[in-house]
Amino acid sequence: MWLRLTATIKKEYLTLSRDKAGLALLFFMPLTLIILMALIQDAPFKDYQELKFDIIVLDNDQKEISQQLVDGLKKTKKFSVHTTYKEKELNEVHAKKLVNQGKFQFAIVIPKGTSLQVQNNSNKVVAKLLNSLGMPSDTNAFTESHALYIEIIFDPTAKSAFKIAINNAMEKLVAGIETEMVLKSMSQQLGTAENDNGLAFDQIRSIEVKEKAAIDKSNGLTMITNSVQHNVPAWTIFAMFFIVIPLGGTILKEREDGSLMRLKIMPGSYTILLLGKVLFYVGVCFVQFILMMLVGIFTMPLFGLPSLQLGHSYFALMVIAIAIAFAATSYGMLIGTIFKTPSQSLTFGSVSVVLLSAVGGIWVPLYVMPLVIQKIGAFSPLYWGLNGINDLFLRHEGLLFILPQVLKLLGFSALCIFLAQWFEKKSFQ
Amino acid sequence: MSIVAIHGLYKTYKDALEPSLNGISLEIPTSIIFGFLGPNGAGKTTTLSILCGLVKPSSGKASILGKDIATEMQEIKQLIGVVPQDIALFPSLTATENLTYFGNLYGLKGKALKDKIEHYLDIFGLTNNAHKRVSQYSGGMKRRMNLIAGILHDPQLLILDEPTAGVDVQSRKMISDFLKSYNKNAGITILYTSHMLDEAEKLCDEIAIIDHGRILLQGTPQSLIQQQEKCHSLEEVFIQITGRSVRDN
Ligand SMILES: Nc1ncnc2c1ncn2[C@@H]1O[C@H](COP(=O)(O)OP(=O)(O)OP(=O)(O)O)[C@@H](O)[C@H]1O
Numbered sequence: 001m002w003l004r005l006t007a008t009i010k011k012e013y014l015t016l017s018r019d020k021a022g023l024a025l026l027f028f029m030p031l032t033l034i035i036l037m038a039l040i041q042d043a044p045f046k047d048y049q050e051l052k053f054d055i056i057v058l059d060n061d062q063k064e065i066s067q068q069l070v071d072g073l074k075k076t077k078k079f080s081v082h083t084t085y086k087e088k089e090l091n092e093v094h095a096k097k098l099v100n101q102g103k104f105q106f107a108i109v110i111p112k113g114t115s116l117q118v119q120n121n122s123n124k125v126v127a128k129l130l131n132s133l134g135m136p137s138d139t140n141a142f143t144e145s146h147a148l149y150i151e152i153i154f155d156p157t158a159k160s161a162f163k164i165a166i167n168n169a170m171e172k173l174v175a176g177i178e179t180e181m182v183l184k185s186m187s188q189q190l191g192t193a194e195n196d197n198g199l200a201f202d203q204i205r206s207i208e209v210k211e212k213a214a215i216d217k218s219n220g221l222t223m224i225t226n227s228v229q230h231n232v233p234a235w236t237i238f239a240m241f242f243i244v245i246p247l248g249g250t251i252l253k254e255r256e257d258g259s260l261m262r263l264k265i266m267p268g269s270y271t272i273l274l275l276g277k278v279l280f281y282v283g284v285c286f287v288q289f290i291l292m293m294l295v296g297i298f299t300m301p302l303f304g305l306p307s308l309q310l311g312h313s314y315f316a317l318m319v320i321a322i323a324i325a326f327a328a329t330s331y332g333m334l335i336g337t338i339f340k341t342p343s344q345s346l347t348f349g350s351v352s353v354v355l356l357s358a359v360g361g362i363w364v365p366l367y368v369m370p371l372v373i374q375k376i377g378a379f380s381p382l383y384w385g386l387n388g389i390n391d392l393f394l395r396h397e398g399l400l401f402i403l404p405q406v407l408k409l410l411g412f413s414a415l416c417i418f419l420a421q422w423f424e425k426k427s428f429q
Numbered sequence: 430m431s432i433v434a435i436h437g438l439y440k441t442y443k444d445a446l447e448p449s450l451n452g453i454s455l456e457i458p459t460s461i462i463f464g465f466l467g468p469n470g471a472g473k474t475t476t477l478s479i480l481c482g483l484v485k486p487s488s489g490k491a492s493i494l495g496k497d498i499a500t501e502m503q504e505i506k507q508l509i510g511v512v513p514q515d516i517a518l519f520p521s522l523t524a525t526e527n528l529t530y531f532g533n534l535y536g537l538k539g540k541a542l543k544d545k546i547e548h549y550l551d552i553f554g555l556t557n558n559a560h561k562r563v564s565q566y567s568g569g570m571k572r573r574m575n576l577i578a579g580i581l582h583d584p585q586l587l588i589l590d591e592p593t594a595g596v597d598v599q600s601r602k603m604i605s606d607f608l609k610s611y612n613k614n615a616g617i618t619i620l621y622t623s624h625m626l627d628e629a630e631k632l633c634d635e636i637a638i639i640d641h642g643r644i645l646l647q648g649t650p651q652s653l654i655q656q657q658e659k660c661h662s663l664e665e666v667f668i669q670i671t672g673r674s675v676r677d678n
């Protein structure tokens with residue numbers, strides 16, 4: 001049995017190594033494809049990542065603290081702050097109109113008296129604090145304050161999540177400035193000279209909030225960080241599934257040139273010979289996979305793209321790669337068995353792989369597609385593969401986490417092989 | 430003892446209107462060359478395909494070397510050699526690669542297999558083209574290769590379906606000389622079909638003429654010629670028995 005298996009693998013190797021078109025399809029095409037797709041999609045991915053919002057800021061106060069607020073907004077990389085439009089100073093009416101027209105995402109209006117209010121408030125807080133500690137200070141020396149609001153005017157089409165995010169960001173900014181004012185006034189009241197710098201704001205802040213690994217779980221899907229991270233695994237899986245073409249082709253060719261008949265005349269189980277074929281092509285798929293990962297890591301940077309990040313578990317990566325390879329190869333066996341002519345199998349094989357890849361999120365991530373497609377896509381083996389790899393690459397999960405995807409792929413493979421055998425038996429009359 | 434025994438074999442292919450085999454019964458004695466002759470579409474290939482397990486009979490029984498084709502096909506496959514009517518080789522592999530693979534599938538390997546391949550390539554004049562891909566072979570070379578692929582594992586019964594179809598006089602003589610000596614020297618039983626009646630007449634110890642899925646005549650070439658009136662050759666017997674009309678199936 002071992003001899004029959006190894007001999008078959010060797011035979012498949014010799015056959016494929018002489019099939020120049022098949023080799024080109026398996027290795028050259030996908031390499032070009034992933035580099036091209038990564039380059040083409042680089043811009044849209046960057047846009048999404050580095051999107052800048054155009055906003056209007058009206059400073060009606062024009063004092064130290066309001067200026068600090070404006071500077072704070074300018075420092076944020078997410079906003080591009082405008083105070084004029086077409087070289088004209090803006091007022092509130094103008095700003096509202098422009099936001100309504102969608103020319104700006106939103107406008108921030110800082111009311112008159114903001115600086116004074118903040119200053120008063122912090123002085124009051126500090127005075128009360130010192131008073132309660134038994135230190136002398138004049139708590140009544142401040143004017144009564146009335147509430148002041150920083151207004152944010154949103155585009156009417158703005159999503160509520162977006163509004164909340166902006167509100168939060170503004171509040172954070174204001175709170176930061178207020179805290180700083182409190183500290184300043186405290187050091188003044190305590191007589192600490194300004195240049196002593198006894199209490200600097202940034203020294204107080206021991207915990208900073210920093211955004212990390214932008215994971216959007218709203219669809220149970222991971223946000224992809226860049227073009228390489230999406231395109232390399234996606235097109236690798238696509239190319240692996242394209243094994244359907246040469247594999248289906250050799251099965252049909254063997255039927256046509258009579259070598260299949262010769263194999264059936266031979267003693268021993270035909271299943272072993274099929275297994276030899278499957279194993280060889282699984283090996284080919286695996287080599288494809290490794291090659292493309294290497295291209296992702298080493299070749300992408302040559303084109304000015306980021307290098308591919310593989311995640312933590314290389315073992316899990318190998319497992320899912322082999323599961324994808326089995327699914328692709330078995331699918332090819334099925335296609336080669338069902339159809340009786342090469343043109344039928346070629347057409348159906350390639351069209352079905354393209355369709356499965358489209359609904360499986362290969363072309364663009366599934367979460368940007370309509371809900372219907374997302375639902376259909378959940379049944380595409382290419383989606384299972386891509387999802388598994390994304391779990392490893394982006395979520396840094398391990399084998400246990402991707403096990404469902406691996407099992408789905410292997411189940412699909414078993415189903416294909418079973419159906420292929422069934423069709424083959426049916427044709428034996 | 431007969432090496433092949435067929436009893437009442439019927440076969441109607443799926444979707445076919447008429448049966449291809451209409452109750453074939455046949456006994457082939459051991460160590461002879463048996464000719465299975467008949468016009469196009471007579472049912473020769475169908476019969477041989479049933480014997481080597483490629484086609485299932487609709488009804489009837491057959492056994493080879495005492496083993497039932499319905500239950501002991503795996504054992505039978507190891508004991509018979511088959512040379513199909515159509516070339517059955519891997520075109521992108523060389524002669525040596527093809528034969529090595531087939532040898533491996535029969536459980537042969539190493540030097541024994543290598544020597545055997547060289548031996549047969551030499552006998553059939555293919556040594557110089559041993560490392561050429563079969564797709565680049567001429568029709569006659571492919572036929573000879575097809576034959577070698579059927580005998581690598583030293584079968585006890587060799588079944589050949591038109592081994593000399595479409596080959597030149599030289600190749601045909603090479604093949605028929607080989608079959609003769611293979612039968613005489615090794616005592617291998619040969620069951621073969623051909624449309625070359627003069628070749629069959631010279632080569633065969635016994636003959637059956639089949640048409641429309643039925644056996645019409647069976648016996649030694651000489652006895653068949655003598656039995657038929659005004660016949661001096663197997664070809665004349667054949668025409669008299671099967672008629673002059675051209676087959677359209
Ligand atoms: N796979 C098949 N499906 C349907 N009918 C078939 C099939 N194979 C053969 N037949 C029919 O069975 C009959 C016998 O065919 P077979 O190939 O056995 O003839 P043959 O004697 O070998 O002819 P030839 O000398 O032309 O090779 C023919 O009528 C043929 O059309």
Ligand SMILES: [Mg+2]
Pocket residue numbers: 473474475514590
């Ligand atoms: Mg025939």
